[in-house]
Amino acid sequence: MNFSSAIQAHTNWKLRLYSCCSESSQQDVIDVASLAKDNVCELGKWLHGDGQQNAADPRLGELISMHAAFHRAASSIAAMIANGKQAEVLALLDSPESEYAKLSLKVVGLLMDFRKRHGNT
16 A cells, blocks of 8 residues: 555545635536545555455554544535535635544544555555
8 A cells, every 4th residue: 555645645635625615616526425435545445455454453443434534524525515615615624623624634644654654565
């Protein structure tokens, strides 16, 4: 698993959600239902597949849980965008206290820890 790529991919979601709030981004439509699924992205496929080889790692379960919660939070924000609540979304994205921000930081921190302990293959 390339943890650096997974970190970048999950960090990029914030930028994409920001972008979707601008008037010029009407062509970028996020599939809310797909985003809510934690086993579709590269990291999710690994977590639910080959990543299970790391089942002895006590942080694997935490990463799976936090990753799933991150996807649910991102999907919720995408749904708000689809419902025209861009101002509310921008406030959430700008707040370090939002659920999305906390989950994003937690997932990135766990991924950095995994990269340090398991390498970046």
